[in-house]
Amino acid sequence: MDLLGNFGRGMVLNNNYETWKINKYFLLQSISTPGFNEEAIKRSNELFEELDDHWNSLKNSHSCNDNWLEMDFLQWINRFMTDNISIVITGEKGCSMTAYYNTFNSDKSESSLFDDSKSYNSDKFTPAVMMYVRGLMFLNIVHPFLRRYVPYFKKKTNNLLENGDYIIKTLNNMIERRKLEFANSPQKLKSKHDLLSILITANNSAKSNKTESLTDEDIRALLFDVFLAGSDTSSNTLFYIIYYICRNPHIKQKMFDEIDSVFPDNSSNSLCITADHLAKLKYCEAIIKETSRMMPVVPVSKRVASAKCEVAGYTWPAKTVFHLNYACIHMNEKYWDNPTIFDPDRFYLQNNLGEFNDDLNNSNNENKKSIHDKDKYSLVIFGGGIRLCPGRKLAMTSMLSFMALMFKKYDVKLVDMGAPLKVHTGFLTNCLGLRIKIKPRKPSL
Numbered sequence: 001m002d003l004l005g006n007f008g009r010g011m012v013l014n015n016n017y018e019t020w021k022i023n024k025y026f027l028l029q030s031i032s033t034p035g036f037n038e039e040a041i042k043r044s045n046e047l048f049e050e051l052d053d054h055w056n057s058l059k060n061s062h063s064c065n066d067n068w069l070e071m072d073f074l075q076w077i078n079r080f081m082t083d084n085i086s087i088v089i090t091g092e093k094g095c096s097m098t099a100y101y102n103t104f105n106s107d108k109s110e111s112s113l114f115d116d117s118k119s120y121n122s123d124k125f126t127p128a129v130m131m132y133v134r135g136l137m138f139l140n141i142v143h144p145f146l147r148r149y150v151p152y153f154k155k156k157t158n159n160l161l162e163n164g165d166y167i168i169k170t171l172n173n174m175i176e177r178r179k180l181e182f183a184n185s186p187q188k189l190k191s192k193h194d195l196l197s198i199l200i201t202a203n204n205s206a207k208s209n210k211t212e213s214l215t216d217e218d219i220r221a222l223l224f225d226v227f228l229a230g231s232d233t234s235s236n237t238l239f240y241i242i243y244y245i246c247r248n249p250h251i252k253q254k255m256f257d258e259i260d261s262v263f264p265d266n267s268s269n270s271l272c273i274t275a276d277h278l279a280k281l282k283y284c285e286a287i288i289k290e291t292s293r294m295m296p297v298v299p300v301s302k303r304v305a306s307a308k309c310e311v312a313g314y315t316w317p318a319k320t321v322f323h324l325n326y327a328c329i330h331m332n333e334k335y336w337d338n339p340t341i342f343d344p345d346r347f348y349l350q351n352n353l354g355e356f357n358d359d360l361n362n363s364n365n366e367n368k369k370s371i372h373d374k375d376k377y378s379l380v381i382f383g384g385g386i387r388l389c390p391g392r393k394l395a396m397t398s399m400l401s402f403m404a405l406m407f408k409k410y411d412v413k414l415v416d417m418g419a420p421l422k423v424h425t426g427f428l429t430n431c432l433g434l435r436i437k438i439k440p441r442k443p444s445l
């Protein structure tokens with residue numbers, strides 16, 4: 001079942017506390033550096049410009065009624081976030097948006113730029129990671145006899161093994177290439193702020209100081225974890241944001257007003273967002289929280305009791321598995337007034353937005369502020385306790401950047417206001433499709 005040799009390595013699939021702790025330490029140190037955060041914002045700016053160029057070309061090549069461009073937002077935002085997480089992890093430009101744009105074009109020549117044997121192809125790699133996750137479920141459920149001897153299951157198992165090999169090879173190549181670059185030109189790499197370069201630099205200095213360090217397999221597992229956890233989570237949240245603000249025009253307007261106040265109009269067509277701008281987008285932050293309360297992309301999680309414990313007045317033996325229903329907690333009337341109403345003001349007016357700025361090194365997160373007076377775990381978008389999501393700051397940065405860039409420029413509406421939100425819940429609650437229309441908010445843009 002352990003196709004990648006990841007069990008006991010990295011974070012997500014690691015139940016060995018000692019190695020998990022070391023991996024977590026390296027990941028948090030790497031993604032908490034100011035350079036990493038600035039780079040993530042800079043990359044969002046660049047990628048949005050690319051996305052906007054694609055949209056403009058589509059608008060020019062298709063006749064659009066009233067200047068509104070209709071699109072399947074699911075496809076674009078998935079690819080935007082795929083390219084975003086790819087470049088943040090590897091420093092290498094992904095090709096998912098370009099590959100998708102090319103499907104609208106008769107001239108597909110740009111696709112040939114991506115040679116799998118030489119460079120990393122985000123459009124192929126990220127779906128492979130998702131296939132790996134679905135494969136884990138399959139391997140968990142299907143009996144080994146069926147996998148070995150029954151043709152249908154055997155074929156599926158072989159596909160999964162091939163997929164696992166492809167992921168390992170891609171990540172190994174990436175690490176090897178970067179280490180070689182590092183050996184040839186150490187100074188150059190010190191100025192790089194992608195996750196892989198920072199991890200290698202931090203690991204090299206741990207080795208030379210003879211403190212605990214990572215193996216290449218650990219680095220591979222950490223990269224895999226971030227590919228796995230960092231893209232679909234943020235893109236699904238952004239779908240749901242679009243859905244809810246379109247259905248609540250007064251909230252959309254309040255969001256536009258905030259964005260306009262942080263980015264007053266200037267002659268330039270493109271924004272250049274910084275961390276200071278993002279810190280001012282308190283209403284946008286409240287929208288992200290309220291959307292995630294209504295529709296948490298990670299709806300459940302699990303914990304295993306390491307020792308006998310008491311929960312809800314009952315005594316439970318060690319190794320009891322507890323399923324934590326985050327989606328239900330978010331709808332509990334004990335903690336939330338009118339929980340079915342979409343109301344970002346419940347976070348905004350209380351000005352209680354400290355959760356995402358807490359000390360990222362504090363794994364127990366005991367200092368987490370309560371969202372309101374009732375219970376600090378009544379909002380568990382990013383989980384809680386020792387396995388709290390380490391990527392929450394990066395997630396907030398990418399989502400806020402996207403919101404500012406998109407809504408400074410574009411108004412948005414749903415193609416079908418009456419259509420229910422189509423979702424599928426597995427590990428994540430995935431949106432299955434969302435047709436929207438966009439139009440520049442100002443004629444000059």
Ligand code: HEM
Nearest residue numbers: 011012225229230233234298301382383384387389391395
């Ligand atoms: C909107 C975006 C995101 C959401 C909603 C989200 C949510 C979560 C949740 C609920 C958990 C499980 C916590 C628990 O069991 O209590 C988790 C774990 C994790 N997340 Fe995120 N996440 C997001 C983005 C990211 C990003 C961008 C990264 C990249 C660094 C990331 C990396 C991880 C990792 C490595 C874990 C596993 C932690 C462990 O097992 O100890 N996540 N995330």
